[in-house]
Amino acid sequence: MTRHFSLTRRGFLASVAAGGFALGFRIPAAAQDAATATTELNAWVVIHPDDTVVIRVARIEMGQGTLTGLAQLVAEELDADWEKVTWEYPTPGQNVARDRVWGAFGTYGSQGIRASQQYVREGGAAARAMLLQAAANRWGVDPATLTVSKGVISGPDGQTLRYGELAAEAAQVAVPAEIQLKDPSTWTIAGQPVKRLDTMGKLDGSQIYAIDMKLPGMVSAAIRQAPVMGSTVASFDAEAVMGMPGVQKVLQIDNDAVAVVADTWWRAKTALDALQIEWTESEHANLSMADIHAMLDEGLRSEDAFVGTQAGDVSAAVQNAANVVEAEYYFPWQHHATMEPMNATALVTADRCEVWVATQDAEAELAVASEASGLEIPQCEVYRVHLGGGFGRRASSHEYTRQAVLIAKEMPGTPVKLIWSREEDMIHGTFHPITKARMVGALDDQGNLTGLHMRISGQSILANLMPFMLEEGKDPFTFQGLNPDGEEGQFGYTVPNLLIDHAMRNPPVRPGFWRGVNNNQNAFYLETFMDELAHAAGRDPLEFRRAHMANHPRHLAVLEAAAEGIGWDTPPPDGVFRGLCQHMGYGSYVAAAAEVSVDDRGQLTIHRIVAATDPGNVVNPQQIEAQIEGSFAMGLSAALHGEITVEGGRIQQENYDTYPVITMWEMPAVESLIRPSGGFWGGVGEPTIFVAAPAVLNAVFAATGKRIRQLPLDSNSLRS
Amino acid sequence: MPRITVNGTVHDVDAEPETPLLWVLREQIGLTGTKYGCGIAVCGACTVHIGGMATRSCQVQLQDITPEDEITTIEGLSPDRTHPVQQAWLEVDVPQCGYCQSGQIMAAAALLANNPNPTDEDIAAEMTNICRCGTYNRIRAGIKRASELL
Numbered sequence: 001m002t003r004h005f006s007l008t009r010r011g012f013l014a015s016v017a018a019g020g021f022a023l024g025f026r027i028p029a030a031a032q033d034a035a036t037a038t039t040e041l042n043a044w045v046v047i048h049p050d051d052t053v054v055i056r057v058a059r060i061e062m063g064q065g066t067l068t069g070l071a072q073l074v075a076e077e078l079d080a081d082w083e084k085v086t087w088e089y090p091t092p093g094q095n096v097a098r099d100r101v102w103g104a105f106g107t108y109g110s111q112g113i114r115a116s117q118q119y120v121r122e123g124g125a126a127a128r129a130m131l132l133q134a135a136a137n138r139w140g141v142d143p144a145t146l147t148v149s150k151g152v153i154s155g156p157d158g159q160t161l162r163y164g165e166l167a168a169e170a171a172q173v174a175v176p177a178e179i180q181l182k183d184p185s186t187w188t189i190a191g192q193p194v195k196r197l198d199t200m201g202k203l204d205g206s207q208i209y210a211i212d213m214k215l216p217g218m219v220s221a222a223i224r225q226a227p228v229m230g231s232t233v234a235s236f237d238a239e240a241v242m243g244m245p246g247v248q249k250v251l252q253i254d255n256d257a258v259a260v261v262a263d264t265w266w267r268a269k270t271a272l273d274a275l276q277i278e279w280t281e282s283e284h285a286n287l288s289m290a291d292i293h294a295m296l297d298e299g300l301r302s303e304d305a306f307v308g309t310q311a312g313d314v315s316a317a318v319q320n321a322a323n324v325v326e327a328e329y330y331f332p333w334q335h336h337a338t339m340e341p342m343n344a345t346a347l348v349t350a351d352r353c354e355v356w357v358a359t360q361d362a363e364a365e366l367a368v369a370s371e372a373s374g375l376e377i378p379q380c381e382v383y384r385v386h387l388g389g390g391f392g393r394r395a396s397s398h399e400y401t402r403q404a405v406l407i408a409k410e411m412p413g414t415p416v417k418l419i420w421s422r423e424e425d426m427i428h429g430t431f432h433p434i435t436k437a438r439m440v441g442a443l444d445d446q447g448n449l450t451g452l453h454m455r456i457s458g459q460s461i462l463a464n465l466m467p468f469m470l471e472e473g474k475d476p477f478t479f480q481g482l483n484p485d486g487e488e489g490q491f492g493y494t495v496p497n498l499l500i501d502h503a504m505r506n507p508p509v510r511p512g513f514w515r516g517v518n519n520n521q522n523a524f525y526l527e528t529f530m531d532e533l534a535h536a537a538g539r540d541p542l543e544f545r546r547a548h549m550a551n552h553p554r555h556l557a558v559l560e561a562a563a564e565g566i567g568w569d570t571p572p573p574d575g576v577f578r579g580l581c582q583h584m585g586y587g588s589y590v591a592a593a594a595e596v597s598v599d600d601r602g603q604l605t606i607h608r609i610v611a612a613t614d615p616g617n618v619v620n621p622q623q624i625e626a627q628i629e630g631s632f633a634m635g636l637s638a639a640l641h642g643e644i645t646v647e648g649g650r651i652q653q654e655n656y657d658t659y660p661v662i663t664m665w666e667m668p669a670v671e672s673l674i675r676p677s678g679g680f681w682g683g684v685g686e687p688t689i690f691v692a693a694p695a696v697l698n699a700v701f702a703a704t705g706k707r708i709r710q711l712p713l714d715s716n717s718l719r720s
Numbered sequence: 721m722p723r724i725t726v727n728g729t730v731h732d733v734d735a736e737p738e739t740p741l742l743w744v745l746r747e748q749i750g751l752t753g754t755k756y757g758c759g760i761a762v763c764g765a766c767t768v769h770i771g772g773m774a775t776r777s778c779q780v781q782l783q784d785i786t787p788e789d790e791i792t793t794i795e796g797l798s799p800d801r802t803h804p805v806q807q808a809w810l811e812v813d814v815p816q817c818g819y820c821q822s823g824q825i826m827a828a829a830a831l832l833a834n835n836p837n838p839t840d841e842d843i844a845a846e847m848t849n850i851c852r853c854g855t856y857n858r859i860r861a862g863i864k865r866a867s868e869l870l
Contacts, residue, residue: 199810
């Protein structure tokens, strides 16, 4: 774990330019705050004279605990006193101005910790070395003779110095040439279940979310975007609402939205509701679910498909099989339904554009602000606040920021807060992609899986959002968790004849990244079908899986942990039935086992979940447990209730009454088994969500004999 | 001008009579701890106490409130975050994104005021607020802990 650093500033800058994230980039002396004499040791560590350690966090906090985890990693290498650690968000404008010293701000793909752990730890370790050198200089001793604990350095003669006393001198010391990171087995701050750093403000209402922004002279805007996809604004009668209380402006935004600006949002929304808007006829005005199902069904049997994984000859395996099992599945559109609706506040003047927004990618927002305002990037800034939920919705489509800037541009010098109503938020989502799958499995006379064809038909996120990432038309993300190799998401079974392919079918409904992304449907299809195969083979679902997992010991280890945790080898209580599954994604191995019962009326009760995860290294076990618990809430919410539909080119769900989500009474007990095997860094925020649905649906089959192949469960009857 | 009493302070409010209490609190009085989530009384993010009763403030209009109604928001639950629910929430590390937690805490405080020792079933029946991060199990544990701290 040794890395070398350039000693010179020139070399240092070169390493930044080459993509390395480096240490010790000094802010100009004039920029230092003389009054408080805070000292920046490097991009990640700022120390106050009172020993407060401010850790800079580049990734955003949206509930997933990354803020605390990253601070733990820096504090660990720094040997800081955790009680004196606080944090701050650098801005994307600062990142641009400093040659991206903080690296990526994007917070998605469960990479908040795993993709930045190396350089943030190095930042902490370098700051520690500089503090030790400063103490050594003061005492005229070799730094190797010093020890440090909780931000206090002790010398060979018992003398001590606090970090706060040394920071200014340490900032003048050369950045160390070599950094030795700690072995995770020696961690005392990282790896521990410390409490989150961001809780206090969430207990008394003092936490300011983007929707809570208040700026002097601020006005608020409500917006209506074309309800039928593809239609545009034909006309609207602004004069009719200009006289309503508080209304200041009515304006068209781009070609597909109208906004009302008023002194308060409620008055803006009230006027907007009264505003008559005519929309143009859209080519999608007759689009219905029947069309979409037909499109996807055609893809299930199409000759043409992008091949993800191929081994052997599936057709031959099917022809030679003792038993062929076939099934078709459906995973509908889902909505993120973040608790905080989309919103953004913008202030635009002739030469400056500032935005306050909840975002998973502040650098992308900065580009949006620049493009919408017509100002250069250095003239723009984005201020970050904690998100009231992200789940991917705030990762890629930042039209709310664009709209806020466009409105603010029409009112120079006046801050404008744009809030989407819940209805706007729901209709204009970026939905979990819609797909179906046709599964064909070949079993030999021993009940072993000799061939598997998994045909996915449906929507590609990348084709819609990031077409430049397609590989000759193929969306590689479609095959998340199904890849033959690699560290991100490996298929966990050995099947001699295997074909996984994707018939891309893109209905004109905007897809997006939704917590877990394509792993959700892939795990649902594969792990429910593996259960079908096990039953067809007359084998125990755990034993059947295990028989095909000899080459995948980490997949198997979490599956066996979950099975042991639920008591798979002992009978369940009367009337209770079990199911299990496993999957790998975002670099982590996850498995779950569920206990359910279904009463005579078909009412499902999920009694208990046991979930096992191997993320390689564990930064905060308590936060991992919280993410596992939350993954079941969101994953089961989708599996049980979630479905976005379209009729007449319009999204049918507008609020939580028609897009119901799981609440307390349905939430099962969740036991988390964290089983890090070390040596790699997997994600945590998303992986467990993949296994929520298949574990429960396999248990539902055990309870009822009904195989749920069409989600959500609500669209099926469990009545016997 | 309508007059309402929030957290013990009387406010004269410049808003139309039909304005939901939620938006009076957020935009007229400046108490943004009470959150907008759905506007249709489903999610519970806007929960406040009116006379001690947990109430979804998006469904209460300004004209329905008299100055004698005692409205308590998350900011007024305790002067220093020492309400047992707040203490328990900190101990159990309940919040994730936190956006729904003002409403959850107000609903939990009202539940405990009426039922100091709720069972799991009582909690499931009373706590109908939505949390998309999925903190339900910690909310349940937090209510149990708060019950001990009462």
